[in-house]
Amino acid sequence: MFHKIIRYFLENRLVTFLLIILMIIGGLITSPFSNSWRLGFLPADPVSVDAIPNIGENQQIVFTEWKGRTPQDIEDQITYPLTSALLGIPGVKSIRSSSVFGFSSVYIIFDEEIEFYWSRSRILEKLNAIPQGFLPDDVQPTLGPDATALGQVFWYTLEGRTEKGEVTGGWDLQELRTIQDYYVKYGLNAVEGVSEVASIGGYVQEYHIDVIPEALKAFQVDLQDVVGAVRKSNKDVGAKTVEINRAEYLIRGIGSVESKADIESAVVANNDNVPVLVRDVAVVSLGPATRRGVLDKGGAEVVGGVVVARYGANPMEVINQVKNKIAEISPGLPKKVLADGTTSQLTIVPFYDRSNLIKETIGTLQEALSLELLITILVVIILVLNLRASVLIAGMLPIAILIVFVAMRYLQIEANIVALSGIAIAIGTMIDLGIILTENIMKHYKEHASDKSLSALIFDATAEVSNAILTAVATTIISFVPVFTLQAAEGKLFSPLAYTKTFALLAALLVTLLVLPAAAHWLFGIDKLKPRVKQFLNALLVLIGLVTALRINIWPGVLLIVLGIVWLLPQQIQQNKYLKHLPVMTSVVLVVGILTSFWMPLGVEKSFVSNYVFIALILLLIIGFFFLLERFYARILAWCLANRALFLTIPVVLILLSANIWLGFQSVFGWISTPIQHAPVCPPSALLQVYY
Secondary structure, three states: OHHHHHHHHHHOHHHHHHHHHHHHHHHHHHOOOOHHHOOOOOOOOOOOEOOOOOOOOOEEEEEEEOOOOOHHHHHHHHHHHHHHHHOOOOOEEEEEEEEEOOEEEEEEEEOOOOOHHHHHHHHHHHHHOOOOOOOOOOOOOEEOOOOOOOOEEEEEEEEEEOOOOOEOOOOOHHHHHHHHHHHHHHHHHOOOOEEEEEEEOOOOEEEEEEEOHHHHHHHOOOHHHHHHHHHHHOOOEEEEEEEEOOEEEEEEEOOOOOOHHHHHOOEEEEEOOEEEEHHHHEEEEEEEOOOOOOEEEOOEEEEEEEEEEOOOOOHHHHHHHHHHHHHHHHHHOOEEEOOOOOEEEEEEEEEEEHHHHHHHHHHHHHHHHHHHHHHHHHHHHHHHOOHHHHHHHHHHHHHHHHHHHHHHHHOOOOEOHHHHHHHHHHHHHHHHHHHHHHHHHHHHHHHHOOOOOHHHHHHHHHHHHHHHHHHHHHHHHHOOHHHHOOOHHHHHHHHHHHHHHHHHHHHHHHHHHHHHHHHHHHHHHHHHOOHHHHHHHHHHHHHHHHHHHHHOOHHHHHHHHHHHHHHHOOHHHHOOOOOOOHHHHHHHHHHHHHHHHHHOOOOOOOOHHHHHHHHHHHHHHHHHHHHHHHHHHHHHHHHHHHOHHHHHHHHHHHHHHHHHHHHOHHHHHOOOOOOOOOOOOOOHHHHHHHHO
C-alpha cells in the first residue's frame, strides 16, 4: 500500500504540485518568524511565539481583601477557612496560602492533566457554594486573572512629553492615576488576548471625611449617623411613572455624589426641624487612598500599568495588538500648557516590552536555521557534484520546515527557543533522507536510463530505499518516547523539542517519499525536452535571476543568471572539461558568499573578503577531510578487517576510559591492586599504660 501511495503521487504530478503549493502557503501563513516570510496577500495566522517555555504549575489564585486587618486575623478568619473549603475541589494537588496585612492569597495547584478553564469553573462553583457566615461580613473572595506567571508581557508608564519627546513633568500623580484607571486601562482591556491591565503607582482619589468629635457631641449625633447619611446620599432612586396629558413621565431621584458639596449637604439628623448637615460635624476633602507600594523609574515616582496576556494567547500577537491600541487611544490623552509655556502631551511610554526579547530569541534561531540550511546546501553541492540532485536535496528542507510550522500551529505547540531547537537538531537527519533517495535515483538513472521510462526508473529507486528510510525515521521517533513521558516542569520544558523534532522527521519523510520523486521527474526530465523549450526555460531563468538580484537579494539572482547563461550555451561547449562543472563551482562560490553575508564570523568590522576567505578555508579543511576519508576508506577498512584484534583494542580502551571518568578509578580498576595486610601496631602510650 505504501508503494501504491508513492506511485500515485509520482504519476499524478499535478496533485503533487498543488500539494507543494499548499504546504508552502500554509507554512508562510503560520510561520513564527518575521513578517518578511509572509507575502502581503496572504493572511497571517502565526504560531504562538514566546521567548522561553512556560514551565509553571497549573495554578489558580483566590484573592480576598479585608482592609485594615492584621495578618493573624486574615489567617484565622479567611485563609484557613478558605483553604479547608477549597481542598475538596477535584484534581487539586496542593494548596499554598499566604496572609499579609489587609488581604489573603490562596494558591491552588492542580494536576497537570486538569484543563485550565475547567479548574476555574470548579473554583467559582465552590466559592458560590460557601454558606453565609462562613467568612466575615463584607468579605468577597475573587478569582485571579486567567493568566500564568509568564503572562506579564508589557509594562508602560504615563508621562508628559513635548512634541520632540522630551520629558516635561507638570502632571500630578493623582491626576495620572485617574487617567490610567478610567481611560487607558479600559482601552487596553478591550484588546483581544488581554486578561488584565493592572494599575501601578500614583494615588487613587477618594473623598475623605474627617469627623469633629466636639461637633458630634454638640449636635447629639454619633458616628454611625454620619456613615449612614453619607451612604444614603450617594444613591439614585427610581419610582413609578406619572401620566400627564396623555404622556407618561418616568420619576427618579438623582443623588449620586459628584463633588465635595454633595457630601457636605447630606443630612445627618433633624434637631427641632433644623437639619444637621455633614459639613456641620465633619470636614470633607479630596485625598489619596492608602497605598502599599510605588512605581519608580529613574529615581522618580511614576504611574503606569501592567498588561497581562490571557492563558493560551499568543504573547507576540497580544503585544502587537496592545501597541496598535495605544496608537489608537493616544490622541485622546489630555494635554496642558505648563507655567513656562511648554505644551505637555500625556504619552504612554513602554519600559518593558517582551516582544524585543522574543524577536531577539527567534531571530537568533532564524539565523541559526538559515546558516544551517546554507551550510547543508553547500556540503551537498560539493559532495554530490550534481546541481540537480543538490537542488532536490536542498529544496526539501524549507518545505519540510514549513510543514512543521503548520503542525505546531494546529497542535498548539508554542514556538520558543526550546521548541525551535528541535528543528535545528533534526536538520541533519532530514537531509540524510533526501541524500539517500536522490543518490539512489542518480544510480538508477545512470544504469537504466536507456531501458526504462523515467517514471518507472524513479519509482523503482524510491521503492528500493523507502522501507529503509521509513525504518530509520521510526527508530529515531521511537527513541524520543521517554521524553514524551516526562511530566511537570521537565515535560513542559523538553516535550516541545521532542514534538518539533518528530514533526520535522515526519515532514521530511513525507516530502522525501511523496514530493521528491515527482520533483526528480521534473528535473531529470529536462534532458528529454526539445532544444527550443530548453532555451526558453534558460532564458526565463536568466530573467528571474535579474528580478531576484534587483528586488530580493543579489546573490541568488547572480546564481540564477550564471546558470541560465551556461545552460544556454550549445551542448558541445557545456561538455567541455572546464565548463562541465562550472554551474556547480558557481553555486559553491555564490552560496559561500550568501553564507558570509549572514555569518560574518570575523566580525562586521572586518572586510567581506576576509570573512569570505575564512569561511572558504574552513569548508576546504572539513570537506577535504571527507574527500580523503572517502578516497582511502577501502584501504582503512581492509586494514581493520585484517587486524581485527588490534583495531578492537581502540574501542575497548575508549570504553574503559569513559567508565573511569564516570564511575571512578577504584570502581573500574580496583581489581588490579590487592590490599596489603599490616599487623596492628600498638601506640606507645598504650604500652606505658599496660606496663604501669
